[in-house]
Amino acid sequence: MPEPATTSGSISGSATAEQASEALPEAAVLADHVTKRFGSSGGAAVDDVSFAVAKSEFFSLLGPSGCGKTTTLRMIAGFETPTSGRIVIEGRDASTIPVHKRNTNLVFQNYALFPHMTIAQNIAFGPERKRLPRKEVKQRVGEVLEAVHLSEYASRYPRELSGGQQQRVALARALSNRPAVLLLDEPLGALDLKLREGMQFELKRIQRDVGISFVYVTHDQGEAMTMSDRIAVMNLGKVEHLGTPEEIYLRPRTLFTAGFIGQANLLSGKVESKDSDSLIVRLDDGSAMRASAAAEGCDPGAAVAVMVRPEHLRIATNEPPGVGALPVRLVEETFQGSWSRYAAETKTGERVIVNVPSDARLERSAFDGTVWLSSDPEQAYVLPSGATAPQGDAAEPEL
């Protein structure tokens, strides 16, 4: 691996490990340098991952498929054993605790409801295993059914319910066991968009009401942003960035995170100069951009990328004075209702996306010549360009 990537990787790695050990006493879940290899020769599906989930925190593992997020979740649940490192649940090393004795419960992607049992029997399954008195089991079933608004379906069978209802039963079944941590494996993946959006708020509400930690696995960045207190962005088995949704969106630590979370224009160049409050980047096409913030490892001479979100770029038909105007040619416009999306191309062929409010749309004639893009230095953010380049599809605009 090239040097910059390994340095930035190890910096973030040690940072999260520090966070992890600091949070140890009150953490609900602690992953401590966890690695998982499948087979004897294969690469690591999860590679030295560390994080701590605080009590009653909504924590998301976000990443593309195959990034190791589900494997990490399954290690917390106990279905997989870490090759090295440990999982600590509520201060106890869980490595040797079998699945059925762990104080965690998992909501499965396809719900995995028991088809031969009624909804009430499904939900009572966990409490019954704990040998709770019949009365208490019944009370818990009633409570969680109420929480997911399915009280009148208690005596139905799973097949008689819609997908969204089954999803809520799966959630209720896991909650009825009152776990220390609730694990959710892309629980909304099988629902259609409308239902999914409704369930996002519902999940967040339930999480706030019951006050237990949620560890939520998803590949949908919007979902993670909406619900999470903190997000761990994963790629190729490693945590790329761990932080609040704002941090990850505005100050991504790596190119991968920048490209994966939301839409980002990433313009490559070299750092020309750096002073106390800003730095100037010479882009590949020769123009300069000023940015007021940068990630670690962006010293003069370093190969970097300037990240600007599409909504933070302005289009001018005449060259504006001062540093920070990028000459481009407009390629197409997509009208989106309240705003318009412009696709533009720099002289070196890099594609740039600009979102403009509808009332500021450009004349057709703007397509004929050069236009200039600019942004406030506060809205531009500089990242070291390393080996963890954004995946093509992740950087593509998402509608």
Add this chain to the structure above:
Amino acid sequence: MAAELAPATILEAEPPRARKRARVVAYISSPVAVLVVFFLGPMGILGYMSVLKFGIAGVGGFTGLDNYRSVLTDPTFWQILWTTFTIATVAMVLMLFFALPLAYVLAFKVRRYELQLLLLLVLADQLNPLIRVYAWRTLLGREGIINSALLFTGLIHQPIESLLFSKTAVIIVSSAEYLSLATIPIYAALKAIDPAILEAADDLGAGTFTMYRKMLIPLAAPGIFVALILVYIPLFTEFLTPALVGGTSGFMVGNYIEQQILKTGNWGVGSAMSFLLLVFAVIFVAIMYKLAAINRLQSATNSDA
């Protein structure tokens, strides 16, 4: 697409009803012929003989239901039927006790050699039953491997006499005999279960026992019923195994029938017994089928879960 399909469907529908029916008859005629010649024919003969009188002097003409009456009033028959019932039932339960975990391991645990092990199981079933029973005799006999081993380790001081030529022997040998026949349908039923369902049960706190009682057995119920039907009838009519390892206490209805026909020469009574056995078998299958049908309804959700 639809326009292309339309002429084809018209062509399909074109032959008149009679011709279509003729084709169906042609298709099923050969299996029906085989059934009539080799199955219904002998059954008819058996039925005919069950209403004839057989004596020392030979066939003595039509006797109506006399043979049935004498069988049903014969206390020995009822006693042997009871023995048969207990042997078949205990053997069945014992077999399920092994077949379920075996099917479970095959379906979920072995992964890599699943097909090979399955073939091995089928292959073991193809071994000549006579050879298999004799193999059991060397295991269970007074100086057999099991007794010798137990004596050697000092667990017993006298060889266990009742291992061979007893009810126990018949139960052990016959339950081993049909193990693969019982395992395969259960395996197929288990294979249809979404593994996530079992993981969910595990996650919610189910230990091994609960897993079997609440998940595997109810979800594999259709397969278990098929196994019961497949295995219980041959067990009930077992005749070779009790003859070779049963002694006098492991005497089953099958042996009684053989004795009536081949030793006593009373074809009438033997045939009547066979028919009664058939009636019991049909009743058993009917009950099982009813139970299985109920269960199919419940586990049908498996696919859309």
